[in-house]
Amino acid sequence: MTNPTCFLHSPLDMHIHFREGDMLRRVAPLSARTFAGGVIMPNLVPPVDDFGRLERYAAEVRTAVAGHAFEPYMTLFMRPYTEKELASMKDRIIGVKLYPEGVTTHSDTGVGNLRDVEDTLASMEEMGIRLMVHGETSDFVLDRERAFLPVYEDLAARFPRLDIVMEHITTLEAAALLDRHENLYATVTLQHLLITLDDVAGGLLNPHLFCKPIAKRPEDRDALLARALEAHPKLAFGSDSAPHPVDRKECAGCAAGVFTAPVALQMLVGLFEENGALDQLQAFVSDNAQRIYGVAPPEKTVVFEKTGAVIPERYGDVIPMYPGRKLDWTVADVH
Amino acid sequence: MTNPTCFLHSPLDMHIHFREGDMLRRVAPLSARTFAGGVIMPNLVPPVDDFGRLERYAAEVRTAVAGHAFEPYMTLFMRPYTEKELASMKDRIIGVKLYPEGVTTHSDTGVGNLRDVEDTLASMEEMGIRLMVHGETSDFVLDRERAFLPVYEDLAARFPRLDIVMEHITTLEAAALLDRHENLYATVTLQHLLITLDDVAGGLLNPHLFCKPIAKRPEDRDALLARALEAHPKLAFGSDSAPHPVDRKECAGCAAGVFTAPVALQMLVGLFEENGALDQLQAFVSDNAQRIYGVAPPEKTVVFEKTGAVIPERYGDVIPMYPGRKLDWTVADVH
Numbered sequence: 001m002t003n004p005t006c007f008l009h010s011p012l013d014m015h016i017h018f019r020e021g022d023m024l025r026r027v028a029p030l031s032a033r034t035f036a037g038g039v040i041m042p043n044l045v046p047p048v049d050d051f052g053r054l055e056r057y058a059a060e061v062r063t064a065v066a067g068h069a070f071e072p073y074m075t076l077f078m079r080p081y082t083e084k085e086l087a088s089m090k091d092r093i094i095g096v097k098l099y100p101e102g103v104t105t106h107s108d109t110g111v112g113n114l115r116d117v118e119d120t121l122a123s124m125e126e127m128g129i130r131l132m133v134h135g136e137t138s139d140f141v142l143d144r145e146r147a148f149l150p151v152y153e154d155l156a157a158r159f160p161r162l163d164i165v166m167e168h169i170t171t172l173e174a175a176a177l178l179d180r181h182e183n184l185y186a187t188v189t190l191q192h193l194l195i196t197l198d199d200v201a202g203g204l205l206n207p208h209l210f211c212k213p214i215a216k217r218p219e220d221r222d223a224l225l226a227r228a229l230e231a232h233p234k235l236a237f238g239s240d241s242a243p244h245p246v247d248r249k250e251c252a253g254c255a256a257g258v259f260t261a262p263v264a265l266q267m268l269v270g271l272f273e274e275n276g277a278l279d280q281l282q283a284f285v286s287d288n289a290q291r292i293y294g295v296a297p298p299e300k301t302v303v304f305e306k307t308g309a310v311i312p313e314r315y316g317d318v319i320p321m322y323p324g325r326k327l328d329w330t331v332a333d334v335h
Numbered sequence: 336m337t338n339p340t341c342f343l344h345s346p347l348d349m350h351i352h353f354r355e356g357d358m359l360r361r362v363a364p365l366s367a368r369t370f371a372g373g374v375i376m377p378n379l380v381p382p383v384d385d386f387g388r389l390e391r392y393a394a395e396v397r398t399a400v401a402g403h404a405f406e407p408y409m410t411l412f413m414r415p416y417t418e419k420e421l422a423s424m425k426d427r428i429i430g431v432k433l434y435p436e437g438v439t440t441h442s443d444t445g446v447g448n449l450r451d452v453e454d455t456l457a458s459m460e461e462m463g464i465r466l467m468v469h470g471e472t473s474d475f476v477l478d479r480e481r482a483f484l485p486v487y488e489d490l491a492a493r494f495p496r497l498d499i500v501m502e503h504i505t506t507l508e509a510a511a512l513l514d515r516h517e518n519l520y521a522t523v524t525l526q527h528l529l530i531t532l533d534d535v536a537g538g539l540l541n542p543h544l545f546c547k548p549i550a551k552r553p554e555d556r557d558a559l560l561a562r563a564l565e566a567h568p569k570l571a572f573g574s575d576s577a578p579h580p581v582d583r584k585e586c587a588g589c590a591a592g593v594f595t596a597p598v599a600l601q602m603l604v605g606l607f608e609e610n611g612a613l614d615q616l617q618a619f620v621s622d623n624a625q626r627i628y629g630v631a632p633p634e635k636t637v638v639f640e641k642t643g644a645v646i647p648e649r650y651g652d653v654i655p656m657y658p659g660r661k662l663d664w665t666v667a668d669v670h
Contacts, residue, residue, distance in 0.1 A: 140531065140532070140533055140537070140552060140553055141532055141533050141536055141537040142477075142532065142552075196475065197475070197476055197477065198475055200536070201476055201535070201536065201545065201549055202475070202476040203588075204588035204589055204590060205540070205542055205545040205589035205591070206587065206588060206589075207540055207542070207587065208587060210536065210540040217475060217477075218475055250585055250586050251585050252541065252542065252543060252585055252654070253539035253540070253541060254539055254540035254541075254542070255539060256539070256540070319587070
C-alpha cells in the first residue's frame with residue numbers, strides 16, 4: 001500500500017516579500033523550490049520605483065532563484081509616474097503596488113493622498129497596468145481594512161477598466177466586495193485562512209503570528225476560508241510571506257510579518273483536504289492566478305505525499321509559522 | 336518661583352501582583368514606597384487557597400515591604416471553601432478572588448463551573464466576605480469581558496448582599512454595569528485608561544503593553560477614562576501591575592502583564608492634570624477604595640513635583656510600561 005499523494009501544477013504565490021541581499025538569497029530559493037512563480041513586493045528601502053532600481057532588483061531576484069523553474073513577477077512601488085516611465089517598465093512588471101503612507105513595513109514613502117496618483121492611475125488604466133493595493137487606513141487597527149473598502153469601491157467605479165487587486169484581504173466585508181465590482185480581485189494569505197486575533201493575542205502573545213493587516217475575528221477567517229475552499233474565481237493565493245530575523249520579532253517592537261513560504265503549499269494541501277476541497281486547490285494556488293493576471297508560469301509539478309513531516313524551528317535566523325508543528329503532507333518530488 | 340506640587344494621601348492600589356521570592360522582594364518595595372496599601376493577588380503556583388499558605392504568603396509580603404507604611408490586603412484564590420475555612424480566614428483577607436479556569440496567568444486551577452462555588456458564595460454573602468472576579472470567558476479575545484457581563488449581573492442579582500468587584504474592567508459595557516447593580520464595583524488599571532489595542536498591535540507589536548484583559552477599542556478606553564476622571568464612586572484604582580522577567584515578554588510566547596507599580600502614581604497625576612481633573616485623583620486612588628472596601632490604610636502623604644523625570648528602562652530584569660518616556664511629575668517626598 002502506498003501513501004496518498006497529491007499533485008499541484010505550477011503553483012503560484014501572488015504576494016511575496018523576498019527582501020534583498022542575504023535575506024533574499026536565503027528565502028527566495030525556499031519559494032522557488034515549490035512555486036513556479038510569484039509576485040515580488042517592491043517595498044524595499046529605498047522602494048523599487050524607477051527603471052534602474054527595477055532592473056537591478058529583478059536581476060538580483062533572478063540570481064537568487066537560479067536553477068529553479070520560477071518566474072518572478074516584479075512590481076513597482078506606487079508614486080506619481082509619467083506615462084513615459086510607465087511605458088518603459090510596463091512589460092517588466094505585473095502591476096504597481098499602492099501603499100498608503102505609513103500603514104505597514106517600509107511604507108513611509110507611500111502615497112499620502114490618492115489625488116497625487118490620479119493621473120498615474122488613469123495612465124495605468126489606459127495602458128492596461130494592474131493596480132495592487134495594501135488596503136488599510138490609519139484608523140484603529142481592527143477597522144483599517146473595513147475603513148479602506150470605500151476607497152476600493154471608489155477606484156473600481158472611477159477606473160472601470162483598471163484591474164485592482166485587494167492584497168491580503170482579512171475581512172468578511174472585503175471578501176464580499178469581490179462579487180460587487182467586476183474589476184476587483186483579491187489575494188489571501190495562508191495565515192488569514194487559519195488564524196484569528198485569538199491566535200496572536202488570545203493566549204500568550206505570539207509575535208510570529210503578528211502581521212499586517214492583523215488577523216481578525218472568527219467570522220472573518222471563516223468567510224475567507226469559505227472563498228478559498230470554493231476557489232472563488234477572483235481570489236488567488238498570495239502568502240505575504242515576510243521574513244524578519246528573530247531579533248526583530250522577539251523584541252520590544254516586533255515587526256509585522258509571518259514567514260510561510262517554505263511550508264505554505266504543504267499546509268494548504270492539509271487544509272483543503274481536511275475541508276474536503278482538495279479538488280479546488282489547483283484553482284486556488286494557480287489556475288485562478290493564471291487567468292486573473294494573464295500569466296503562463298513555467299511548467300512544474302509538485303508531488304505531495306501524506307507521510308508526515310515537522311515544520312523546521314528555523315530557517316537561518318528566521319522563524320516560520322508554526323515551528324515544530326507536525327504536517328500531514330510533505331513535498332515528495334518536484335519536476 | 337517654585338515648581339507646581341501635588342499631594343496624595345494614602346494612595347491605594349487595589350489590584351497588584353507581587354509574586355513570590357526574588358521577584359516579590361524586588362517589586363513589593365517599589366509599590367510600598369508610594370502606596371499606603373494594596374490588594375495582593377493570590378494566583379501563585381500553587382494558589383493561595385488555605386490558611387497555612389495565606390499566613391506564609393502574608394508573612395513573606397510583610398517582610399518584603401518592611402520599613403514602609405504599607406498595608407497588604409490579602410486575598411484568597413477561589414475554590415469551594417467550607418464555612419469553617421472561611422471563618423478562620425475572614426479577618427485576614429479583603430476578599431476572595433475568582434478566576435474562571437484558564438483565562439489568565441496561573442488560572443489553570445481556577446473555577447471551571449460556577450455551580451461548584453455556589454455554596455461558598457452563599458457563605459461569603461452571609462459572612463460579609465467580598466468577591467473579586469477576573470471577568471472573562473474563553474470566547475474570542477475581544478469578546479471575553481462582554482461575554483462575562485451576564486455572569487456579573489446574575490451573581491449581583493442572586494447574591495444581593497455580596498459585594499462584587501469587577502477587576503480591571505476594559506469595556507464601555509462593563510463600566511455601565513456600575514450604575515445598574517448596587518453591589519457591583521470595579522477596579523481599573525492605568526494602562527486601560529491610556530491605551531487601546533492600537534498601542535499593543537497597531538504599529539510594531541509591543542509585548543510590554545500586552546495584558547489580560549487585552550486593551551480594547553478607543554471608545555472603551557474613553558469610557559473608562561471618563562469614569563476615572565470623575566472618580567466614579569464605585570470605581571477604584573487597581574494597577575494590575577504584573578511583573579515578568581524580560582525573557583518572558585520578549586519571546587515567542589509573551590506572558591500577559593504590564594508593570595506599572597513604580598510609575599503609576601506619577602503617570603496618574605499627569606493624566607488627571609492634563610484632563611483638568613486633578614481634584615478627583617484623591618478619590619480615585621484612595622478615598623473611593625477606603626469607602627468601598629471599608630479600609631483605613633496607614634497615613635502617608637506623597638508629594639509630587641512637576642520637575643520632570645524619565646521612566647527607567649528596567650527594574651532589574653523587569654521592563655516597565657513606557658520605558659524611557661518622559662514624565663512631567665516626579666515623587667519629591669513621601670512622609
